[in-house]
Amino acid sequence: MKAVVLTAYGDLDVLTITDIADPVPGPEEVLVDIVATALNRADLLQRRGLYPSPPLAGFTPPAPEIPGMEFSGRVAALGERVTSWSVGDEVMGIVGGGSYAQRLVIHEHQLLHIPTTVAVEDAAAIPEVWITAFDALIVQGGLTSGRTALVHAGASGVGTAAIQICKALGARVVVTASAGKLAACRELGADLAIDYAASDFVAECMSFTNGVGVDVVLDVIGGDYVDKNIAAIRVGGRIVQVGTMGGGRTEVNIGMLLPKRASLIGTVLRARPLAEKIAITQRFAKEILPLFDSGLVKPVIDSRYPLSAIADAHSYMETNANVGKILIDV
DSSP: OEEEOOSSOSSGGGOOEEEOOOOOOOTTEEEEEEEEEEOOHHHHHHHTTSSOOOOOTTSOSSOOOOOOOEEEEEEEEEOTTOOSOOTTOEEEEEOSSOOSBSEEEEEGGGEEEOOTTSOTTTGGGSHHHHHHHHIIIIIITOOOTTOEEEESSTTSHHHHHHHHHHHHHTOEEEEEEOGGGHHHHHHHTOSEEEETTTSOHHHHHHHHTTTSOEEEEEESOOTTHHHHHHHHEEEEEEEEEOOOTTOSOOOOOHHHHHHHTOEEEEOOSTTSOHHHHHHHHHHHHHHTHHHHHTTSOOOOEEEEEEGGGHHHHHHHHTTTOOSSEEEEEO
């Protein structure tokens, strides 16, 4: 099969396509023919050697390092104990790596049915960002109907998913984004969209909540946003940190956090044990996937590239111009 295999770390020129042997599914694993994958910020870090993936399933050690954290496709072969799927089923899923390729292997219980309202080639826009947003807002953040969330980078893949999850839940959502992306956030349902370069989001959040503060913050920025998030959160609220685009090191005013009795939660999906990955996947399937089938929510796709243009796709993501997901047709 063809795959993007990292044999070195660095700039765009390390993204080269090569031929390697297909992975082989174990007894409880499924081989998938990939139709599409999607870009994530973690892919850019991995390319630079800053976020290596765990060993890939289906390969004899040493396994190749293939980026890519989500996919859509069709079941090609089954392990001997697999009972949940049949060859030809259209599926999607989130993985620790390996989706920049024509095939991958995944545990059967990590696979998801593709919603009836979404084409198989578009479904790669769902797994990573939608599960991340669901986990951060609802599972980790405890967001419920009637409460208010603050979502940073509202036009990103995670942000566009988070807005729709909040509205489907009956919660209010405040987002930050650049000026040119605010309209897209409002169209998805954001109750308040703040230009982070022109306005103080803390003051805006406090005004919007009548001085109470937001219940949950979903932050992919980090850096100097941490103290601002603490200032914007209500007493007993939760800040869920899922990324550090603005920097992983910063000074934090713990003295401001204490009287808020708030929680600062760091979380990632990639490093979790298999059992935890299966658990969040199955809960997502039960609570969120039906919203796609009903047409209440949808994946937001900015653009798509062929696998042969993977370097161009990375270059585009680095411009921060996209609204929603950048897809790769495999």
